[in-house]
Amino acid sequence: MTLGKEKINYLNIPTPLHRLDRISEDLGINLYLKRDDITNFGTGGNKLRKLEYFVKDALDQGATCLVTVGGAQTNHGRLTASVAAKYGMKAVIVAVDPYPGEISANLLLDGIMGCDVYLVQEDGVHTEDELLQAQVDRITAEMEAKGEKVYYIPMGGSNELGILGYYDCALELAEQTKSMGLDDVRVVTTVGSMGTYMGLAVGIANEELPLRLTGVSILPNELSAKETAEEYFDRVKAFYNLELEMNADSFDITEDYIYGAYNNPVKEVRDAIYYMGRKEGIIMDPCYTGKAFCGLLDMVKKGIIKKGENVVMIHTGGIPGIYTKHHRVEFERELEKYIHIV
């Protein structure tokens, strides 16, 4: 129970926290990785922590179907499909995206878990939000006419309830770093729909945990990331009646590593992925963790992250993204030289 809300406990936690010895030596920092990529359903990832709260709320309301939205390759949708299967519910993903020409990566995993995916096509008239809303309304009405009870989860699971998964993770991490004798720890995480970052930020502040948080934004926002965070925090504060005071300046989020667009292929990001793979044998994804790690490397280079610092990066998952066509073709071009036909 956190901030008065209950969850279902299905996660294999605490997730491992281990030192990346070879990269630490290279960079002159103490770098640890929090392995939220190896959580236990649907190939793992950060959304499973949020979903412990959503599934509880959905089951309490008698829901039989989880409906959520995102891009065609949403990791959040894939993990929603996994817990829906686990708890005997249907799952539906609604995305505004063209058909990618193949059923690969998350789309393939969604299908394996029996989740319907609706790919809504742009009509040149309505905004993406309007298109999503219209389809969600239509599908919900259709399902409810068949006797299903629909529970809606917003994009990325990032609403007031969705912060609690990473509020809990902040407590878990503080416990782990304490038992490892680490002090003055900087936590680095990817910022997408921001529920992960906000959960950690509110958890750290509200529980007065000895952790500092740095977010790496991977998508352009209408407002700045810090202003978006302030707005999100105000909703969280009102929802839980928190005493905390936080504003845009309370949030450390860099927007220097967006590289123009969400989920675009980026050479520097692939280089960071190769570096992690070749030094530590750990795979990062091209949309989220690869960008954040690329940012971490640059912040070390620029002295923003100082020599000798204790740094924990959260591996939030997303590995299926490597197999999406627009990333895969770039990898293939660069990795062809590793194939030897003899």
Ligand SMILES: *Cc1c(COP(=O)(O)O)cnc(C)c1O
């Ligand atoms: C969704 C996601 C994130 C970002 O989490 P938010 O809570 O949306 O900010 C990071 N990494 C991966 C792999 C994700 O799927």
